[in-house]
Amino acid sequence: MLLAIRPATAIGSYLPTGTLRRTSSKKFSTKLAWFCTDGAAPNDNNASEREMKRVVLSRKNSLFAGDPRGGRTAAILASLTFICRRHEIDLQLYLTRLLLNLPSWPARDLDAWLPDQWKLRQAARLAALQDTAITDS
DSSP, rough: OOOOOOHHHHHTTTOOOOOHHHHHHHHHHHHHHHHHOOTOOOOOOOOOHHHHHHHHHHHGGGGGOOOHHHHHHHHHHHHHHHHHHEEEEHHHHHHHHHHHGGGGGGGGGGGGSSSSHHHHHHHHHHHHHHHHHHOOO
């Protein structure tokens, strides 16, 4: 089936008029300008869609957590795995260090064990180890 080409006047009749047209075109033009000038701007939202799928599946699996405390624990672990994945942290290494050191860690310094802070400390520790290895050789 061939589609008939409509003249520009017919297409224009579907666009919003007045104040709505000015505000929507201004919003669209600023977002389009940002997208065209920023090379790092994502052209899709696949990453957020994938994460939402994980959240939905986790919610479905959490229906049978047993009790509220188990559901809370599962939610905390799911949150930690998500954050570690976003920061490209080895989850097994992070959880091992966290569970080994957390009981003896002072409560006022618990922010140091947030994944992003831990990654910075880990990078600094590795850099210091590399510097000592270079100076020892």
